[in-house]
Amino acid sequence: MKSLVSDQLAFIRIARDFFNIYDLKEIKNRRIGKGKIGGKAAGMMLAYKIVCKPDAEDEIDLAQxxxxxETYFVASDVFYNFKTRNGLEYTVSQKYRSREEIERDYPKIRAAYLAGQFPDSTLQQFRNLLAEIGTAPIIVRSSSLLEDNFGSAFAGKYDSYFLPNQGTPEENLEALTRAIRQVYASVLSPDALFYRNIQGLEDYDERMAILIQKVQGQRHGNYYFxxxxxxxxxxxxxxxxxxxxxxxxxxxxxxxxxxxxxxxxxxxxxxxxxxxxxxxxxxxxxxxxxxxxxxxxxxxxxxxxxxxxxxxxxxxxxxxxxxxxxxxxxxxxxxxxxxxxxxxxxxxxxxxxxxxxxxxxxxxxxxxxxxxxxxxxxxxxxxxxxxxxxxxxxxxxxxxxxxxxxxxxSNREWAADVSVPNNIPIDEQVFSSTHLVPHGIVERVKYIIYVDPIDYSQIASNSVRMELARIISKLNKKLEGENFILMGPGRWGSSNIDLGVRVTYADIYNARMLIEIATSKNGATPEVSYGTHFFQDLVESNILPLALFPDSAGSVFNRPFFEQSPNALPRFLPEYATFAKHIRVIDVPDVTQGKFLRVVMNSEKNKGLGYLHQY
Structure with a gap:
């Protein structure tokens, strides 16, 4: 199993109870080349074996x-041979280059991969595979050894390609090999290399296998899906x-x-x-x-x-x-x-x-x-x-x-063991919540974009309020690549401009969190965005929403931190300096001697805390 499927101990500990020798023979019979079939393929096969094995706790017999x-595998050694044959070993050092160099070099590197050629023996195996598949549409999917593992999932970092597979045999072969070359090139894409850097995996020699599957679906007229x-x-x-x-x-x-x-x-x-x-x-x-x-x-x-x-x-x-x-x-x-x-x-x-x-x-x-x-x-x-x-x-x-x-x-994605600390000094606590708290941790928040709810309610001109939305949109682009959160009056994105800043998804998509501050006004608390269509945008973009109720008993809201910290808005958008009284950009490390904001949220206990943390 280690040489064919995965050598991850966490994977093997589970898989040894579900795989048998016949499963491994079937994988080998459907494999082109030598080496492993990659993380995505291994994860799919293991999930299928788990689901189909009878279990007393199952409410339904899932096997039926x-x-x-129908699945085939292009093993990881084919990737190695492709790089050697086409003189692409020099690209291995890309992972150690600067962000600017990686982005600058990638178009040329991708072009070099797309111009690469496979040996005749491998091409013949591809022809045989396509002959067996026939005219069924297929998908060519990445299945690197780093994908779908227990530490860093690489979700969405590598490419996959649907192929209708309706041309001549040689046209279908060209489409297949081009798709495989494109997947290989995506190993060196900026997104993939930046992610490896964040995960501390620069020294890992990434090995890309390929998963080729018939697309499950039916034909409806000229369309298949x-x-x-x-x-x-x-x-x-x-x-x-x-x-x-x-x-x-x-x-x-x-x-x-x-x-x-x-x-x-x-x-x-x-x-x-x-x-x-x-x-x-x-x-x-x-x-x-x-x-x-x-x-x-x-x-x-x-x-x-x-x-x-x-x-x-x-x-x-x-x-x-x-x-x-x-x-x-x-x-x-x-x-x-x-x-x-x-x-x-x-x-x-x-x-x-x-x-x-x-x-x-x-x-x-x-x-x-x-x-x-x-x-x-x-x-x-x-x-x-x-x-x-x-x-x-x-x-x-x-x-x-x-x-x-x-x-x-991974724990980063699910944070199942999130523990909200209870020993943070009060002067380092920035805000807290006990209302519909999501689950997760947002680390190293460097910037806070803050619209004061009380000030916002006192702005008489709707044109000024609309201008605040445009400023936030510009900051969203200016701070791309930085960890920043948005905080403002509930509710963000409302069609009623009195309730919140009228932003859209396109104005806030780079933010890590969208925090809605619901303050009492005339004895009433405005509704926040939970349960609205705007919330759906946040859900599908992995932007964590959080509602704060500063007037609730026991809640923390460090108003002096927001109101007295220096405002960095003129630094980023000097042409909008006159709006500094309405919108603040707080450079957290700059005003806290190098600390960052850390937000920890436990949905099971319905408790969240944002506090200053020295990394």
């Missing part, structure tokens, strides 16, 4: 519902309602290729599902449900032999198989299920809610059981990527879940 796509795709977390990291139970898990699901579930797409939304209460949304009104739903579907265009995005109304119709499980009807004042087909339903009236899938199939109990079982055996929270096949049956359809990836969450 769960599978993996899965019925449902998504990502699931065994612990819900986003509690937007007190009814939600974190331990029951969380999903983001879409119609079509899973790119829209894994990566946030501008102006489009996946369906967020808290598995303890799957029909409980972050938004409630019919207008918001329609507005913040999926509008485009990522598909493989078999005729054009390309990947594309298509408006949802061009895909869905009353003839689309299982449409009643995916869509609801927008009646203007309310959203209703599709009770009957054959009435000439207008696709433009349909909204992708997935309500009947969540309510009237086995999908929710299946996903809860899968996620709980994987967490139980990994002994830590996990996330998975998956697709769903709907098999028509009466009175309810059957489902087949295809596991694509399983990733154990």
């Amino acid at each position: 519902y769960v599978t993996i796509p 899965p019925y449902v795709a998504g990502v699931g977390f065994s612990r819900n990291p986003f509690i937007w309602n007190k009814k939600l139970r974190r331990e029951d898990g969380f999903l983001r699901i879409v119609l079509g290729l899973g790119t829209r579930a894994v990566d946030r797409i501008a102006r489009d939304y996946s369906r967020m599902v808290g598995l303890s209460h799957p029909l409980l949304r972050p938004v409630t009104t019919a207008a918001d449900i329609a507005k913040y739903s999926q509008r485009f579907v990522d598909v493989l265009d078999l005729k054009a032999n390309d990947v594309t995005s298509v408006p949802a109304h061009e895909i869905i119709s009353e003839d689309f198989p299982g449409i009643q499980y995916l869509a609801s009807l927008n009646e203007g004042d309310f959203i209703k299920p599709i009770f009957a087909l054959g009435r000439g339903l207008d696709p433009r009236q349909m909204v992708l809610t997935f309500d009947n899938l969540l309510k009237n199939t086995d999908f929710v109990p299946l996903m809860k059981t899968i996620l709980k079982k994987l967490e139980r055996h990994y002994n830590r929270p996990v996330d998975v990527e998956f697709t769903v096949e709907l098999i028509p049956k009466y009175p309810r359809p059957e489902l087949k879940i295809y596991l694509l990836q399983c990733r154990p969450l």
Whole structure:
């Protein structure tokens, strides 16, 4: 197992109870080259073996519902041979260069990788693989030895490519080898190298294997895509309602290729599902449900032999198989299920809610059981990527879940052992919260952008308030790459400019946290963004939201720190110096003799604390 799958001790301790010699032979038979199959492939195989092994604690016999796509492996030694054959060993030293040099050099390095050639023997193996696959669409996925491990997951740092695979044999071969070369080049991308630097992995000789899989899905006209795709977390990291139970898990699901579930797409939304209460949304009104739903579907265009995005109304119709499980009807004042087909339903009236899938199939109990079982055996929270096949049956359809990836969450990502310190001197405490606290730690906050809620409420001119939003947008770009948080009146992003600064996602996407300060005014406390569509933007961007209630008994809010610290706004935006009385930029190390802000939040205890910390 060590030479073929993984030599990580944490992985082996789990895998030895699930893999057998026949599994290893099957992997070897589907492997091109020598060496390991990489972390992503190993994680998928282990998850599948765990899920399918009978377990007394399982509520459902998962073996009959769960599978993996047809899969092949390009082992890590092929990467080594490719670099040697094409004289690319010099690129190994890139990881030790400065940020500016890495960004400057990468286009040339990528071009050199794309110009590289594989030996004839490897090309013939690729031809044989494509002949076996036939004309089925495929995906070429990174599977480095650093991916999906127990310490640093490298999620999203390396590239993957969908290939429709509809050309001539030589065209398909060229598309496959180009995709593999692109994945190899992504090892040296700035994002990947910066992440390795942050994780202290510069000296590790990264080895890239490749995972080649048939795309699970069905053909609909000229398009090919899965019925449902998504990502699931065994612990819900986003509690937007007190009814939600974190331990029951969380999903983001879409119609079509899973790119829209894994990566946030501008102006489009996946369906967020808290598995303890799957029909409980972050938004409630019919207008918001329609507005913040999926509008485009990522598909493989078999005729054009390309990947594309298509408006949802061009895909869905009353003839689309299982449409009643995916869509609801927008009646203007309310959203209703599709009770009957054959009435000439207008696709433009349909909204992708997935309500009947969540309510009237086995999908929710299946996903809860899968996620709980994987967490139980990994002994830590996990996330998975998956697709769903709907098999028509009466009175309810059957489902087949295809596991694509399983990733154990590191303590940095999940912070399961977060402990909010109780011995911080009061003069080093900056703020605290005991209201709907998320889970996690934000380290080394260097800058705080602060809009004073009391001052904001006293600004008479809405044009001044709108200008504050523009200043924040400029600071968001100016501070890119820095650890900064935003603090201001609840609620950020509100359409009612009296309640908060009217920013959009595009104005705040570089921030690590968005903190809403709800102060009492005329005896009333304004509502913060929990439960609104703006919160969904934060969730999908990994920007931790936190609500502060300074007037609540027992809460900490160090007002002198915010009001008396020197304002660095003129340093960053001298042309907006006149707005310094309304918006402050606090350089935390500069005003605290080298300390940074550290924010620790434990959702289980509903307690959060921001305090000054010497690193």
